[in-house]
Structure formats: C-alpha cells, structure tokens
Amino acid sequence: MTGEQEKVKIKRCPLCGGELRDGNTTIPFLIGERVIVIRDVPAEICSECSEAYMKSGVVDKVESVLDKLEELHSEMSVVHYEAA
Ligand SMILES: [Zn+2]
Numbered sequence: 001m002t003g004e005q006e007k008v009k010i011k012r013c014p015l016c017g018g019e020l021r022d023g024n025t026t027i028p029f030l031i032g033e034r035v036i037v038i039r040d041v042p043a044e045i046c047s048e049c050s051e052a053y054m055k056s057g058v059v060d061k062v063e064s065v066l067d068k069l070e071e072l073h074s075e076m077s078v079v080h081y082e083a084a
Contacts, residue, residue: 018048025052036069037078
C-alpha cells in the first residue's frame with residue numbers, strides 16, 4: 001500500500017523558493033527613454049525576496065496599457081492598474 005499524499009498547491013518563487021502570495025505591486029517599465037509606472041498591479045509576491053510575478057491575464061492588460069501610454073509621448077506616466 002502506498003500512502004497517497006495530498007498535494008498542496010503552493011506556488012514557489014523561481015528565484016529563492018519562497019512562497020508566493022497574492023497581492024498588489026507597483027511596477028516601473030522603462031520603454032526607450034520613457035518611464036511608465038503602473039500601480040496596484042495584481043501579482044503573486046514572494047514572501048521571502050519580495051519579487052513580484054504578474055499573472056498571464058494581467059500581463060496582457062499591462063501590455064495594452066503600455067501601448068496606449070506610448071502614444072502619449074510623455075516622459076513619465078503613473079497610472080493605476082484598475083483605472084487603466
Ligand atoms: Zn523569492
């Protein structure tokens with residue numbers, strides 16, 4: 001008989017192996033010479049090293065936000081993820 005262990009789904013940080021937890025983060029993007037800061041981005045954040053990982057759906061939205069902001073030609077933009 002083999003004891004079946006229930007697998008607990010804990011996501012681990014690829015950098016340090018710490019536990020990832022849901023949270024919000026602020027991410028600066030450097031595009032050419034411009035800086036775009038997106039605040040309150042939903043992400044999984046490492047409890048050990050604080051590295052934030054965006055989920056795939058979030059990445060898509062962030063990319064479309066960056067596309068829109070690129071057309072504004074401002075040197076620095078700060079936007080909230082929810083409002084974007
Ligand atoms: Zn980590």
